[in-house]
Amino acid sequence: MKQLINSSRHIRQQLLAGLTYTYNDRLDWQRETGIITKKTIADDKVVLISGGGCGHEPAHVGYIGENMLDCAVMGPIFEPPASNEILQAIEQTYNGHGTLLIIKNFEKDLASFLEAERLAKEKGLMVTHIIVDDDCSIEIGTFEKRRRGVAGTVFVHKILGAAASAGKSLSELHELGQELVPMIKTLGVAFSPASPIGLIPQQYELAEDEMYFGIGIHGEPGYRIETMQSSERIAIELVNKLKQQYTRKTFTKAAVLVNGLGGIPLLELGIFMNDVQQLLDIEDIEVVYKRMGNFLTAYNTNGLSLTLLLVKDENWLKYLNAPTDAFGWK
Template structure:
């Protein structure tokens, strides 16, 4: 697989340096770490931190900035950052009101973030967390016990970041996060596999006329392969799966995210968005917020995901519409 890089062993470090070059007005790097921190002045509020393996850009560092994440931790490609790196992020971001960790539901992420939380608490830093498990496609996939954390994580970043900006306490943010998670559901599909830097072969392959429903953001297996269908049929498949998960809430208000997985042109994402809107209209659903683009990718994988957020709390929509200063929102 052809990639624009120098040494695959240094690609994350060089990526971080390039981000700092391009966005030095918003972010800075904690020296000798994979931690990217916002440049805003500390104001005694709760800090929101996320992170995980690299290869999902703009997640997570693209959402560091005023009104969203205080810091993000970049691990190796598709590999959780180490506890000591996460601890450095906690210490760098702490403003004295506590630190809240947003963790995607992958075994390595949970283990390392929770270990860092324990280490930080030993240094008298108050830390809470939420585990994001929005992917409804499969359970107990590779690297995961239960449902995976995918693009819905970005909605969590936005809403909790707004709550922190508003001066909510760490206990209030924990309650908000616990109430929020059951209202976020995501599911995706892939048209191609993904090849990590330095690898000779993709993690999986699909025939030219084949797709796979439910593939994970690290190339984990999905739930079904079939011949490529028109966009409308793909949207119907994904939306039908999501509807079943909301258990009677489908008559309410929703926010939608159409997320490209890295190799899907915006043209195709907008075609899919239009089909989702038609299908939502058929169900008499109210769509009150749209987000279209690449937010949680899988390197060069062609494919996309659909995320719906049930707006059962007016605060969610208020938070989604609030302005932020980040690279990627």
Template sequence: MKKIINQPEAVVDEMLAGLVFTHGNIVKRLNGSGVIVSQALQKNKVGLVSGGGSGHEPAHAGFVGKGMLSAAVCGPVFTSPTPDQVLEAIQVADQGAGVLLIIKNYSGDVMNFEMAQELAEMEDIQVATIIVDDDIAVEDSTYTAGKRGVAGTVLVHKILGAAADQGASLSEIKALADGIVPNIKTLGVALSGATAPEVGHPGFTLGEDELEFGVGIHGEPGYRKEKIMSSKELAKEIVSKLKEAFEWQAGDEFGLLVNGLGSTPLMEQYIFMNDVKALLAADDLKMTFKKVGDYMTAIDMAGLSLTMVKLNEPEWLGYLNHSVSTIAW
């Protein structure tokens, strides 16, 4: 294992210390904990809290700031934060208008965030939740019952964050979340596994000439292994699965997010986006929002994912384009 670290058990603490030192104008760290808080909290605005295990950087702390998350809770690598940590984030994010929790669909996250919600409600804090389950690869897998939450979660942060920034109420943001989440779908492909620092070896291995469609962001199994193929062939497989899931028609409007999983160069991500564009243009889709880069990674996994959001309402595009001040957007 080759990594630029000190002690494996200290990686999250030292990462967060470096993050806050670098970006102290945007975020702060709560009491030396795993909670990263926006420096731009505003009274009487709904707070947004997300989080989960570390190892997905820049998610989730990279999306804390004006216009996106109020706070992010960073657990150990690939492990949910505790209910007490989530409660701390809720308490600091509550500025008098309540808090919405954005939860990726993993068993530990769902259980611990919902326990924190119950604890917060005992303190008379209004809390609502949305569970993101955008991964269409498999219905059930390691860590999860039902579809997993992956890179589409970042678009949920962006859209809901914009609505909160513009003064929407908790009930309005909850309704927006309920509308947008079913219209966000993701599918990924891995070329190699991820190595968690405390484990010291990849969570799974692929041959030099192999790739796997549908691998999850913790290395959960996908749905098919194949021999290595061109970007155009990858795009054809992934777009065909998304087309089947959305059942899109000519003229439908979409936003696109090509997300690197940790070790895929931007050069390759842009090549893939170009191939996706050709396929979607052939189906006469409107592509009015585009984003490429590492937003929801799996430590050092090689591969990428494509997220599509069907823009059913005009304001959704406005929310995606709303100006923010965060580390990673």
């Protein structure tokens, strides 16, 4: 694949320079780092920080804004930021009300963010975290779920971000996050893998007529390769597997996120969303909120993911609908 890249060594800095130049009315960038913040950090609410590697745009910098994140810390391509940068972000944005870290469930991400939390607590700062583990793909040959943090993370950003703006304390936000995350389930499918970029190699290959269920957001292999199928058949696979994660009696209201992985046209996302809607209608599951587009991508992967959120509390819907100027929440 042809790539519009000047230098693999400078991808992060040039990406962040371009994004913060474009959205300089609302974002500040700590140059020579991966730290991006709101122009003004409110002094009357808990600060929300998330982050991860580049290559997932608009995540996570695209979710800085009113009723969402206060800060994102970006690492190199598909690599989390260093713990010292996360600590710097915590200190730089600290306002006395505490800091909540939203972390995707990957070993390296956990190591960096939790080390930063430990160091911040040693300095006397109030910091806690939420780990997002919405991925429902299955390991080949086992029934052990991977539980990676994937596209459902943006629902966590939005709901906890709006709850923080509404005045929830650090402990209340942590409790809300602990209740919310188990209600979010995601599954993805790829029709072609992400191309190598920087030091990241391509991890699997697909023939022209093949697709891969259960792939990850860093180009990781999935759980089953099959001959390419229609949108309707793919929707049946994803919806059925996600439904199995819930108790049928309680799964009556859902928020839906159809997420492009970076290389799929909106035309095809729209067709897939229509198929998902028809399947949920058949099951008498009321869709009370829906979004479609590129929210957490895997560089240029031709594929998509489907996220379902069981809406247990009407406040969650209120928080989802709260207005934001975050450029990634379109």
